[in-house]
Amino acid sequence: MSFDKVAIIGLGLLGGSIGLATARYLPGVVTTGYDADPAVRARAAELGLAGTICASAADAVTDADLVILCVPVGAMGDAAIEIAGALRPGCVISDVGSSKQSVLAALNKALPGTTIIPAHPVAGTEHSGPDAGFASLFHSRWCIITPPEGTDSALVDALSAFWSALGAKVDVMSPRHHDLVLAVTSHLPHLIAYTIVGTASDLEEVTRSEVIKYSAGGFRDFTRIAASDPTMWRDVFLNNKEAVLQMLQRFTEDLTALQRAIRVGDGDTLFDHFTRTRAIRRSIIDEGQDDARPDFGRGDHED
Amino acid sequence: MSFDKVAIIGLGLLGGSIGLATARYLPGVVTTGYDADPAVRARAAELGLAGTICASAADAVTDADLVILCVPVGAMGDAAIEIAGALRPGCVISDVGSSKQSVLAALNKALPGTTIIPAHPVAGTEHSGPDAGFASLFHSRWCIITPPEGTDSALVDALSAFWSALGAKVDVMSPRHHDLVLAVTSHLPHLIAYTIVGTASDLEEVTRSEVIKYSAGGFRDFTRIAASDPTMWRDVFLNNKEAVLQMLQRFTEDLTALQRAIRVGDGDTLFDHFTRTRAIRRSIIDEGQDDARPDFGRGDHED
Ligand SMILES: NC(=O)c1ccc[n+]([C@@H]2O[C@H](COP(=O)([O-])OP(=O)(O)OC[C@H]3O[C@@H](n4cnc5c(N)ncnc54)[C@H](OP(=O)(O)O)[C@@H]3O)[C@@H](O)[C@H]2O)c1
Ligand SMILES: NC(=O)c1ccc[n+]([C@@H]2O[C@H](COP(=O)([O-])OP(=O)(O)OC[C@H]3O[C@@H](n4cnc5c(N)ncnc54)[C@H](OP(=O)(O)O)[C@@H]3O)[C@@H](O)[C@H]2O)c1
Numbered sequence: 001m002s003f004d005k006v007a008i009i010g011l012g013l014l015g016g017s018i019g020l021a022t023a024r025y026l027p028g029v030v031t032t033g034y035d036a037d038p039a040v041r042a043r044a045a046e047l048g049l050a051g052t053i054c055a056s057a058a059d060a061v062t063d064a065d066l067v068i069l070c071v072p073v074g075a076m077g078d079a080a081i082e083i084a085g086a087l088r089p090g091c092v093i094s095d096v097g098s099s100k101q102s103v104l105a106a107l108n109k110a111l112p113g114t115t116i117i118p119a120h121p122v123a124g125t126e127h128s129g130p131d132a133g134f135a136s137l138f139h140s141r142w143c144i145i146t147p148p149e150g151t152d153s154a155l156v157d158a159l160s161a162f163w164s165a166l167g168a169k170v171d172v173m174s175p176r177h178h179d180l181v182l183a184v185t186s187h188l189p190h191l192i193a194y195t196i197v198g199t200a201s202d203l204e205e206v207t208r209s210e211v212i213k214y215s216a217g218g219f220r221d222f223t224r225i226a227a228s229d230p231t232m233w234r235d236v237f238l239n240n241k242e243a244v245l246q247m248l249q250r251f252t253e254d255l256t257a258l259q260r261a262i263r264v265g266d267g268d269t270l271f272d273h274f275t276r277t278r279a280i281r282r283s284i285i286d287e288g289q290d291d292a293r294p295d296f297g298r299g300d301h302e303d
Numbered sequence: 304m305s306f307d308k309v310a311i312i313g314l315g316l317l318g319g320s321i322g323l324a325t326a327r328y329l330p331g332v333v334t335t336g337y338d339a340d341p342a343v344r345a346r347a348a349e350l351g352l353a354g355t356i357c358a359s360a361a362d363a364v365t366d367a368d369l370v371i372l373c374v375p376v377g378a379m380g381d382a383a384i385e386i387a388g389a390l391r392p393g394c395v396i397s398d399v400g401s402s403k404q405s406v407l408a409a410l411n412k413a414l415p416g417t418t419i420i421p422a423h424p425v426a427g428t429e430h431s432g433p434d435a436g437f438a439s440l441f442h443s444r445w446c447i448i449t450p451p452e453g454t455d456s457a458l459v460d461a462l463s464a465f466w467s468a469l470g471a472k473v474d475v476m477s478p479r480h481h482d483l484v485l486a487v488t489s490h491l492p493h494l495i496a497y498t499i500v501g502t503a504s505d506l507e508e509v510t511r512s513e514v515i516k517y518s519a520g521g522f523r524d525f526t527r528i529a530a531s532d533p534t535m536w537r538d539v540f541l542n543n544k545e546a547v548l549q550m551l552q553r554f555t556e557d558l559t560a561l562q563r564a565i566r567v568g569d570g571d572t573l574f575d576h577f578t579r580t581r582a583i584r585r586s587i588i589d590e591g592q593d594d595a596r597p598d599f600g601r602g603d604h605e606d
Binding site for chain 1: 401425426427428429430435437445447474483484485487488489490491492494496497498499500503504505508509511513514517519520521522523524526527529531533534537538540541544548551554555557561562565566568570573574576577579580581583585593599600601
């Protein structure tokens with residue numbers, strides 16, 4: 001089986017990119033879209049983010065056989081309540097939220113008896129809103145599907161096929177494991193980046209303009225992800241609290257060990273640690289998850 | 304006045320880039336180069352990183368009116384001792400080291416009575432060695448010059464003019480202030496990046512291959528700078544210990560505050576913090592110190 005009518009709820013970076021990608025790679029699939037914000041709906045219509053932009057969530061989902069919720073994780077429950085009465089029998093509900101255990105719980109509560117298959121495409125940029133979307137966002141990125149136990153495997157396969165068509169590579173794991181993996185590969189990095197950017201902007205001895213001028217020394221790499229949407233990230237931290245706090249604990253222990261090595265002048269410990277971390281970078285580039293051009297190609301347009 | 308003969312000691316990323324940039328933007332200037340590693344010297348000759356590649360440091364500096372030491376900060380003293388007997392009177396000694404107080408002290412000790420004007424071009428990539436250099440590395444980047452008190456201002460102006468010719472914007476400040484500024488804009492970010500990459504690769508619950516696969520969620524941004532040269536960075540932390548430990552203390556306090564907000568579920572504190580940090584990113588892009596293309600243009604070649 002495959003999905004012929006897909007409703008997208010929330011037309012920002014993720015929802016807009018799904019709409020554009022579906023139009024490009026699955027031109028036979030009919031899409032409808034809805035966003036709580038009338039201005040976003042108007043802009044989405046101008047940009048053609050979905051085939052039809054509807055005036056209510058209920059309208060958007062009426063004929064759909066797949067609904068994808070693309071709202072902040074803290075808004076998933078409310079978005080689901082709005083569509084509860086309008087779903088046709090057999091419709092599959094999915095989402096793109098960055099945490100999965102709490103989203104599954106919220107959707108189960110709002111839509112009892114419905115087939116719910118959460119998913120998370122690990123693809124994004126620091127930009128948000130309807131103008132941020134683009135059709136190739138999911139190219140060569142992983143999409144993690146986290147079906148609850150007992151989900152019909154034909155439906156999981158159909159959702160996998162949908163994401164593959166959009167260019168993604170698909171993995172299946174439990175919601176719990178997803179939340180642990182993403183805590184370290186995404187949530188902790190964002191928390192650290194938000195922290196250091198805050199620290200740097202609050203110093204007395206170093207001005208903010210100095211921080212900005214000399215950011216090419218390394219700091220600027222952190223500012224990209226620390227410019228991500230505050231609502232989205234507040235919700236992620238509140239919804240994946242346990243795993244984030246657990247990873248943070250490990251990070252703090254490791255930082256304390258390096259701090260001690262600096263304090264006592266233990267160059268060997270520093271050298272060994274810094275040598276180990278290079279290998280990971282190489283694997284990420286080999287896996288196609290980053291770009292080996294110096295500076296990610298930032299300088300490509302300069303020369 | 305201006306420099307006509309420039310000797311470059313250390314022919315890696317920085318030394319090689321200075322040689323290439325001088326050949327392109329100051330074609331009248333004669334360059335000589337030396338590196339302690341014979342293999343690097345051979346490669347530097349093939350790549351034309353300097354006009355003449357010499358077999359000893361003393362040969363390289365014989366006629367120079369400017370010597371630029373481009374070796375790790377812990378090797379500055381030794382590199383200076385090697386040239387001590389060979390300098391012609393009036394020759395200016397400079398460097399590109401990432402910390403300035405300790406380098407100034409080491410050079411003063413090795414070369415008493417010589418004019419020493421330390422400098423630090425805040426430009427680099429995660430790559431090192433002779434093949435990493437390129438002529439446009441310094442374009443639109445800042446070069447910080449840290450003359451000791453009482454330095455002849457005509458010589459500072461000549462060094463500024465040299466760096467400006469290579470495309471850099473020049474600032475002058477004290478070595479002490481430099482070390483504080485760079486501790487926050489460069490050294491602390493590298494330490495944090497090295498730490499989190501180490502943490503992520505040592506987990507039991509999440510495999511290394513999962514970390515690599517899902518790194519596009521944010522983690523990959525840290526791996527770039529955590530792939531930087533271990534020798535260089537060991538030396539930086541050992542040579543700018545006080546300022547790094549001071550900045551680390553502030554960072555840890557701020558991280559503890561956000562950790563607490565997550566633990567108690569204080570969404571407002573998180574939201575406010577995440578909103579504040581966006582402004583810095585915008586300023587860095589406006590200042591030309593980073594690239595506003597989504598993902599730094601990582602995806603530019605995909606679409
Ligand atoms: N950004 C990333 O890098 C990324 C990557 C992977 C997954 N995700 C996940 O994707 C989801 C969406 O993120 P995004 O980056 O696309 O955010 P976004 O660009 O801010 O878009 C979200 C849109 O949803 C709308 N919305 C909020 N509540 C709604 C509701 N109840 N019904 C309908 N629309 C509603 C928002 O409108 P208002 O502005 O009026 O609230 C906004 O237009 C989040 O769950 C996030 O965790 C994000
Ligand atoms: N990389 C950056 O992003 C960056 C940015 C700004 C400033 N800096 C500073 O620039 C300096 C050089 O860094 P880099 O990135 O260019 O390093 P690099 O690519 O590793 O080059 C350094 C070269 O110096 C050689 N060397 C070491 N000791 C020497 C000596 N006593 N005499 C002659 N040559 C010697 C090294 O040879 P061996 O390999 O045999 O030791 C190596 O070929 C460092 O002080 C660093 O702090 C770096």
